Amino acid sequence: xxxxxxxxxxxxxxxxxxxxxxxxxxxxxxxxxxxxxxxxxxxxxxxxxxxxxxxxxxxxxxxxxxxxxxxxxxxxxxxxxxxxxxxxxxxxxxxxxxxxxxxxxxxxxxxxxxxxxxxxxxxxxxxxxxxxxxxxxxxxxxxxxxxxxxxxxxxxxxxxxxxxxxxxxxxxxxxxxxxxxxxxxxxxxxxxxxxxxxxxxxxxxxxxxxxxxxxxxxxxxxxxxxxxxxxxxxxxxxxxxxxxxxxxxxxxxxxxxxxxxxxxxxxxxxxxxxxxxxxxxxxxxxxxxxxxxxxxxxxxxxxxxxxxxxxxxxxxxxxxxxxxxxxxxxxxxxxxxxxxxxxxxxxxxxxxxxxxxxxxxxxxxxxxxxxxxxxxxxxxxxxxxxxxxxxxxxxxxxxxxxxxxxxxxxxxxxxxxxxxxxxxxxxxxxxxxxxxxxxxxxxxxxxxxxxxxxxxxxxxxxxxxxxxxxxxxxxxxxxxxxxxxxxxxxxxxxxxxxxxxxxxxxxxxxxxxxxxxxxxxxxxxxxxxxxxxxxxxxxxxxxxxxxxxxxxxxxxxxxxxxxxxxxxxxxxxxxxxxxxxxxxxxxxxxxxxxxxxxxxxxxxxxxxxxxxxxxxxxxxxxxxxxxxxxxxxxxxxxxxxxxxxxxxxxxxxxxxxxxxxxxxxxxxxxxxxxxxxxxxxxxxxxxxxxxxxxxxxxxxxxxxxxxxxx
Numbered sequence: 001x002x003x004x005x006x007x008x009x010x011x012x013x014x015x016x017x018x019x020x021x022x023x024x025x026x027x028x029x030x031x032x033x034x035x036x037x038x039x040x041x042x043x044x045x046x047x048x049x050x051x052x053x054x055x056x057x058x059x060x061x062x063x064x065x066x067x068x069x070x071x072x073x074x075x076x077x078x079x080x081x082x083x084x085x086x087x088x089x090x091x092x093x094x095x096x097x098x099x100x101x102x103x104x105x106x107x108x109x110x111x112x113x114x115x116x117x118x119x120x121x122x123x124x125x126x127x128x129x130x131x132x133x134x135x136x137x138x139x140x141x142x143x144x145x146x147x148x149x150x151x152x153x154x155x156x157x158x159x160x161x162x163x164x165x166x167x168x169x170x171x172x173x174x175x176x177x178x179x180x181x182x183x184x185x186x187x188x189x190x191x192x193x194x195x196x197x198x199x200x201x202x203x204x205x206x207x208x209x210x211x212x213x214x215x216x217x218x219x220x221x222x223x224x225x226x227x228x229x230x231x232x233x234x235x236x237x238x239x240x241x242x243x244x245x246x247x248x249x250x251x252x253x254x255x256x257x258x259x260x261x262x263x264x265x266x267x268x269x270x271x272x273x274x275x276x277x278x279x280x281x282x283x284x285x286x287x288x289x290x291x292x293x294x295x296x297x298x299x300x301x302x303x304x305x306x307x308x309x310x311x312x313x314x315x316x317x318x319x320x321x322x323x324x325x326x327x328x329x330x331x332x333x334x335x336x337x338x339x340x341x342x343x344x345x346x347x348x349x350x351x352x353x354x355x356x357x358x359x360x361x362x363x364x365x366x367x368x369x370x371x372x373x374x375x376x377x378x379x380x381x382x383x384x385x386x387x388x389x390x391x392x393x394x395x396x397x398x399x400x401x402x403x404x405x406x407x408x409x410x411x412x413x414x415x416x417x418x419x420x421x422x423x424x425x426x427x428x429x430x431x432x433x434x435x436x437x438x439x440x441x442x443x444x445x446x447x448x449x450x451x452x453x454x455x456x457x458x459x460x461x462x463x464x465x466x467x468x469x470x471x472x473x474x475x476x477x478x479x480x481x482x483x484x485x486x487x488x489x490x491x492x493x494x495x496x497x498x499x500x501x502x503x504x505x506x507x508x509x510x511x512x513x514x515x516x517x518x519x520x521x522x523x524x525x526x527x528x529x530x531x532x533x534x535x536x537x538x539x540x541x542x543x544x545x546x547x548x549x550x551x552x553x554x555x556x557x558x559x560x561x562x563x564x565x566x567x568x569x570x571x572x573x574x575x576x577x578x579x580x581x582x583x584x585x586x587x588x589x590x591x592x593x594x595x596x597x598x599x600x601x602x603x604x605x606x607x608x609x610x611x612x613x614x615x616x617x618x619x620x621x622x623x624x625x626x627x628x629x630x631x632x633x634x635x636x637x638x639x640x641x642x643x644x645x646x647x648x649x650x651x652x653x654x655x656x657x658x659x660x661x662x663x664x665x666x667x668x669x670x671x672x673x674x675x676x677x678x679x680x681x682x683x684x685x686x687x688x689x690x691x692x693x694x695x696x697x698x699x700x701x702x703x704x705x706x707x708x709x710x
Contacts, residue, residue, distance in 0.1 A: 035460070035493035036428055038690065041486050042682030043427040044092065050408045050421065051121045051129075052396045054343065056389025058107070058156070059396065060121050060129050061097045061422070066090045066679070090679045094118055096131060098156045101410065108158050119149070119180055122342065124210055125190035129154045130165075132180045149180025151195075153210040160211075165195065167213035172199055184230040187345050194218070196228050203228075205236055220264040226250070229299070232292045236261040238299070238318060239268055240285075242276075246596055250276050250285060254297075254318045271321050274305060276598065287316065290338045291347040298324060300347040302338055310510040311335045313350050328360055334508050343390050353508060355438045355450060355482040357382040369413060373397060376418060382483050385411075396421075402436035402454060403492075405484045433457035434492040438482065441501070441532040451532045452480060452500045453541070454488050460495035467571075467697050468497040468542035470533050470562075474553030476525060476606070477514050479506040486675070490686055494693070499536060503528035518605050519613075521554075521582070522561060522620040529558060530566060544569045548696065552576035552636075552674055553644060560622035560633075560652065567630035572696045574689065576636040577644045577672055580623040580652040586610050588645050623648075626655035632662040634692045636685065638670030638677070664692060 049062040069091040070083035094112040099105070112118060112133070119132040131152045150173075153163040166172055166179060173179070175198050183205065184194035195208050199217070203225035206215040219228065219236040226247070229238040236255070243249040253268035255261040274286045286305030290313065293300060297319040304311040312329035316322070328335065328350045339348040339359065349361035356379070361367040374383050381399040386408075388395045393413055400406035407423040407430065423430055436454040443449060456466055469491050473480050480500040488498045502509070505517015505525040517525045533549075536542050549570050551559045556578020563573035579585045586600075586607055593599040604610070608617050618624060633656055637649035649665065656663040666688045670677045674685065 038490075038686035039679070039683045040427040041490045041493075041686055042679045043425065044679065045405075045424045046426045047408070047422050047424050049118065049121055050386065050396055050398075051123060052387035052389060052394065052410075053156075054123050054126050054390045056391065056394040057101055058126075059099050059101055059421075060123070060156070061099055062118050062121065063095050063097050064092050065095075066092055096121065096129070096154070098129075108156055110154055110156075110162070117147075122182075122185060124153075124185065124193065127156050127159070128190065128210055129156050130182075130193070130210065134180060147177065149178045151180060151182070153213065163211070163213040165193075165208045165210070165213050166197065166206075166215050169215060172197055172215075175199070183228050184234050185345060186234045187343065189234070194228075194230055194234055196221075217264070218262050219266075227289070229289045230292075231296070232294070237292075237297075238289065243273065246594075246598070247276055248598060249273055252287070252318070271318055291340055291345060293347070300327060300338065302335060304334070304511075309512060313338060313347075330354075332509065334510060336508070342387055353479075353481055355452075357384065357481075357483070359385075369411070372416070373411060373418065382481075400424075400484050401431075402452070402482055402484060403432040403434045403489065404430060405486075405489075432489055432493065433459075434489065436482065436488075439499075439532070439535075441528070441535055443528055443531045447504070449504065449528055449532070450502045452482055452498075453536065454492050454498040454500075456492040456495050456497065460493065465540075465542060465546055466495055466497045467546045467548070467693075468499060468533075468536065470499045470501070470529065470547065470549045470570075472529055472549065472551035472555035472558040473500065473502075473506070474551065474555045475507070476503075476505045476517055476521070476554040476558075477507045479508040490689075494690060496693070497542065499532060501529050501532040503532075519608050521557065521607060522565075526558065526561060526565075530562065530569075533569070545571055546697075548572040548574065548631075548693070550574035550576075551578070553672065554579065556644075557582075557622065561620070561625075563631055563633065564622055564625035564628040567628060570631055572631050572692070573629070573633045574636070574692065575633070575649075575652070576674055577638065577641055578622070578635070578648060578652070579644055580648040580655075581621045582607050582617040583610065583614055583621065585644070585648070586617070623651050623655050626652075626659040626661060629656060629659070629661045632664070632692070632696060634664045634666070634688070636666045636668070636674075636688070638668050638672060638674075638681075640670060641672045643672035664688075 044064065046064050047061060048064065051060045053059060068088045070088055091114065096110040096112065097106045098108040100107050116133050116135045119134055122130045124130055131154060133152060134147045134149050151165045153165060179197060182193045182195050186192050186194060191209060191211055193208050193210060195206050196203055197206055201223050203221040204217050205219040205228045207218050208215045221239060222241055224242040225239055226242055227240040228236055231237040239253040241251045241253065243251055251270050252272045254271050256267040256269050259266040276285055288302040290300035290302055293315060298315050298317050301314055301316045302311060303314050310329055311334035313327040313335055315324040315327060317324050330352050333352050333354055335350045336353050337351050339351055341348045349359055352358050359370060361370065370383065370385065377383060377399055381401040381404065384398045386396045386398055395411045397409045397411045398406055399409060405425045405428055408421045410419040410421055434454055434456050436452055439451045439453045441449050441451050471487060479502050491498050503525045504513055505520060507514050533547065547570055549559045549562050556575035559573050559575045560578050560580060563570055586603060589600050589603050635649045635653055637646055639646050653663055653665045666685065668677065668681045668684065670681050677685065
């Protein structure tokens, strides 16, 4: 395989990590005759992180293996012979492997405790690695124990024991559940990092030694302090404080003129007050810190406040309280995240999900390299440079696509070689034979929206038109991407087409596009999904007799509402964790989060006003429209769902049964987000999904779908 960069023809280098590290390398091979099983799709990533060492000679790789264990409950392990086979579960064991990239062999393996999640890894020197972990999750149907975050410091050659940062501060550790982030990695100081932590009721700033975990306070915060930021020299320069416990507004402070920021008695001046708002699933700051510039008092920030149509990158001066200049914005899309050079801490560019992932880099030479790598991957994969060596010789690249869950590669800036290292899912083929294309949809009011249409491999379909699944995303203020989605590929592997619609109300396309969906759950958002479905039907890709609608969370509501209002246009309905009663959903949120919370405020704007629109909310709730259904319905819900109460599916099932409709109900011992479910529950989910669809569409003896002719 060959490609050209800057007119130079080079060959694709091939390298394989040794089998002893339990990592598999696959090139983009064709899908096997028999598609992966439900269990294969349920398996998690076997390699989820790969961080290049500072010298480019080693990499830290998070490797995950699975083994059967016996658990008396979800959290306590017992020997395997203490329980029956049906009580055994697969449990993950994580190891951080330090791999020599020349020999492709591991030089050290760092075991991670059971039931611990690794969040990120970062090298602080050629022989020291920080590993951020989360542990202690415990979820019950009516209870929730929050997790605990910590940072481990590891000598990669095994020359010293593992160290926990703040390890000697027992009281501080008890008072802090979220010690899993750094404020500044201090790139010029390999022995220290800057971190924030609560002490005596205040959120203070500490200089932490990565060799022994000891911490020294460098700045004193307040009870309502929520964040700190530093300048290029690692000196405290910005402090953010909430104005009240509800934290609707944030005060931005800087040190007083001539004051020593490291002096605990230093006065901090309030420069600006701005809002914290709810956007989709998260609270967001109207001004979010990115990195210091080369100019004193000036910082790169990500801005999405009032008056800002799209999230963008700007330079802000904390002394004059002004935005000095715009750095980057896109005319159509929000900036998704800023890019930070992990070796220097400097701002490097902006990432924007258009349909594919795009980068806009400050370094024009680096942009040329990235463009060439995209061309090598035929502009079909989404390319991310995840890390660089300090000398700029090599980078780690991750590539993924709608039909490829992803692989890591090593890119050499001198030879221009792309060397495959490992794929992320060893249970799946490197590339599926499905095909995904971007579809432009014209809505009934003349607007244009984007959708993704995935078509299965021809050998998975026999006769007629492949059945279509309209898969509505959750949120609703999130969006679908032109990238790997395990639900999409599972359905495609079973012979189904899949349509994903970025309807108005989705995020990523600017404020007006997202807010067009406010109070439009049964209006514009629903109409956009229906317009996209009908366009595919009009173009001859599907028929109502071969179309089902499916979704989770908001998507579950959308599926149920469409199944009631357009029953003659769908052959079945699949709703996971779907809101079935809009009024009750708001009532539950008000009780859970509080009337004055940003969360309740957001959902009131998104769904409707409980006081003035009560009758309308009741009338448009699927639970009150059960008699309109004319399709088989499958409900799926986790009993421990903390976002959409389990009662929504329970009540929907009762309403459908009372109306004499065909309904199935899969109850799982899980939470809300179905992509986080255990392997066992995910396997059961895919198996039930497949068996339900087999009742709607016949299956041939070779396992392909026998589609209904139009």
